Amino acid sequence: MKSSDSTLTRILFLTVVWHLHQSFQTEKSKGVGNAKNGNAYLSWAFTELANLVVRFNPEAKRYYDRLFNRSRLRVKAIRSLAAKMARAIFMMLKHGETFDLKRCFGC
Secondary structure, eight states, X not given: OOHXXXXXXXXXXXXXXXXXXXXXXXXXXXXXXXXXXXXHHHHHHHHHHHHHHHHXXXXXXXXXXXXXXXXXXXXXXXXXXXXHHHHXXXXXXXXXXXXXXXXXXXX
């Protein structure tokens, strides 16, 4: 990764990082801990992107429907889709490729 685009890719990566709080000695879980993780503005932007992609792309709509049927929570499905889009954009920037929506959803 080049130093010129490393800051942007780190910021994009921070929107999708998941942490698990564990005690080092006992290895007991201490809760979810992902409520304030990442950049709130980028999280909002990726959520809006996910809403638009679901509305206008049939492959993304199928993926969203599968997530929605699993959890029955619209917000959870949209946020999962937003995290998937953020990971895809992060890898696109890391490798210097153009974004391909079909590759993102495996069509």
